[in-house]
Amino acid sequence: xxxxxDAVARLVxxxxxxxxxxxxRVTGSVDLAEDAVQDAVVRALETWPRDGVPGNPRGWLLxxxxxxxxxxxxxxxxxxxxxxxxxxxxxxxxxxxxxRDDLLRLVFTCCHPALSLDAQVxxxxxxxxxxxxxEVARGLLVPEATMAKRLTRAKQKIAQxxxxxRVPAAEELPARLAGVASxxxxxxxxxxxGRVSLLDEGVRLARLLVSLMxxxxxxxxxxxxxxxxxxxxxxxxxxxxxxxLSAQDRSSWxxxxxxxxxxxxxxxxxxxxxxxxxxxxxxxxxxxxxxAPSYEDTNWDAVISWYDVLLSVQDxxxxxLNRAAAVAERDGPSSALALVDALPGLDDYPWWHASRxxxxxxxGSRAAVEALARAVETGLPAAHVxxxxxxxxxx
Amino acid sequence: xxxxxxxxxxxxxxxxxxxxxxxxxxxxxxxxxARAVIRGGAALYPTATATTVRVTGGKGGDLVTSxxxxxxxxxxxxxxxxxxxxxxxxAVKVAARIPGxxxxxxxxxxxxxxxx
Numbered sequence: 001x002x003x004x005x006d007a008v009a010r011l012v013x014x015x016x017x018x019x020x021x022x023x024x025r026v027t028g029s030v031d032l033a034e035d036a037v038q039d040a041v042v043r044a045l046e047t048w049p050r051d052g053v054p055g056n057p058r059g060w061l062l063x064x065x066x067x068x069x070x071x072x073x074x075x076x077x078x079x080x081x082x083x084x085x086x087x088x089x090x091x092x093x094x095x096x097x098x099x100r101d102d103l104l105r106l107v108f109t110c111c112h113p114a115l116s117l118d119a120q121v122x123x124x125x126x127x128x129x130x131x132x133x134x135e136v137a138r139g140l141l142v143p144e145a146t147m148a149k150r151l152t153r154a155k156q157k158i159a160q161x162x163x164x165x166r167v168p169a170a171e172e173l174p175a176r177l178a179g180v181a182s183x184x185x186x187x188x189x190x191x192x193x194g195r196v197s198l199l200d201e202g203v204r205l206a207r208l209l210v211s212l213m214x215x216x217x218x219x220x221x222x223x224x225x226x227x228x229x230x231x232x233x234x235x236x237x238x239x240x241x242x243x244x245l246s247a248q249d250r251s252s253w254x255x256x257x258x259x260x261x262x263x264x265x266x267x268x269x270x271x272x273x274x275x276x277x278x279x280x281x282x283x284x285x286x287x288x289x290x291x292a293p294s295y296e297d298t299n300w301d302a303v304i305s306w307y308d309v310l311l312s313v314q315d316x317x318x319x320x321l322n323r324a325a326a327v328a329e330r331d332g333p334s335s336a337l338a339l340v341d342a343l344p345g346l347d348d349y350p351w352w353h354a355s356r357x358x359x360x361x362x363x364g365s366r367a368a369v370e371a372l373a374r375a376v377e378t379g380l381p382a383a384h385v386x387x388x389x390x391x392x393x394x395x
Numbered sequence: 396x397x398x399x400x401x402x403x404x405x406x407x408x409x410x411x412x413x414x415x416x417x418x419x420x421x422x423x424x425x426x427x428x429a430r431a432v433i434r435g436g437a438a439l440y441p442t443a444t445a446t447t448v449r450v451t452g453g454k455g456g457d458l459v460t461s462x463x464x465x466x467x468x469x470x471x472x473x474x475x476x477x478x479x480x481x482x483x484x485x486a487v488k489v490a491a492r493i494p495g496x497x498x499x500x501x502x503x504x505x506x507x508x509x510x511x
Contacts, residue, residue, distance in 0.1 A: 112483075114483055161483045161504070161505045162397050162482040162483050162505065163482070163484075164481075164483065164484050166484075168484075
């Protein structure tokens, strides 16, 4: 496809998401809205590159999609010998606030707690990310038939159980937002398993949440976190192999994303009056890394302090393990090993064994080899196995 | 307006124990409070009174009855309400007030409207 064609395709996809959100409101059905918007998008992709992009692309898509939806409803009604339900006209130039609210409703409908987390992620990718079922399946490493079934079931549940298409009331928001934020973060993280476009979707959705809830610490922290991690993307892989933070070429990090992320951490902290927000704090850790001139010059005191704050709201063995890695840099491997060895219940967690292998190696202990073997047994990703083997002089 | 079955899974209640009276009071309070959306429902006798019926080999096969509930678990189907609510969120909110939700679980399921 040509560069101009790409730009049109991107525009169609971005506007398509917004049009979908509005059409779900109008039709009350994710399924029907999706089919109708898909039809309109296909038509746009056929005609726009040839005839030029219309003056109001969103309005064009909205009118085309609504027309299609009305056709489908009429045909259905005729087939079943019933009267077609009235479908309200849509304003082809909807107020930006209405569109924003439609998107927000769609986010919260996709991430409704009555849907399984698997279904939430899949549906959010499909409707908000504009990915095809095949792409979602590939991204989440699930067979396409399984994914198609999962999506159908989720859309059926929305329709049959009447999962409402609405923004939760203020008092419900904190509980719902947690699910939405973890779904968005999951989408972003999936990007690192190989689907780079999922990184973009994660960032886009996090941006959307902030534009919808500019004062919400979870939204601010989430966006800060994904931006500060995404800033390292250019250095994160070398010929497809993950590069550890300590070995990354920091000059290729995206300075403007770092700047934006750090500002968001500040905004998030100012809006976190008493209980620190876990996303904001994780973003603060990421900011410490992004702002350090080199791995050795990282402000480990600050990193460890942020982990202490994080432990006060999210005391998990994994957080403690990450904190221990920072302690190793500040106080040396033996202090860190004592912390790592004291963590219970991580015997099946490959990163626990990998951390032990690294620390034991630094202490010159031959037990490092055993720890590495356990890390391999419990499923440490191949690239990290290779890195550790290299460190231990095994290759 | 859609209807939902709020199916209550909780521990069997021993009606000879004094707690049973408290529970009855809680259920009465719920019934009063949710009167506007309750369209029906029933409480069931304990699982000891249950008989499970099946026909082996499909339609026309042998009738097999056995003593006890279909699934032998600590929490069992103890009753249900038929609720009429605007959407799932409202039905979930009402279900959270059913006393069975406090020590068991409530399954909320939309009722098929055959007239639709």
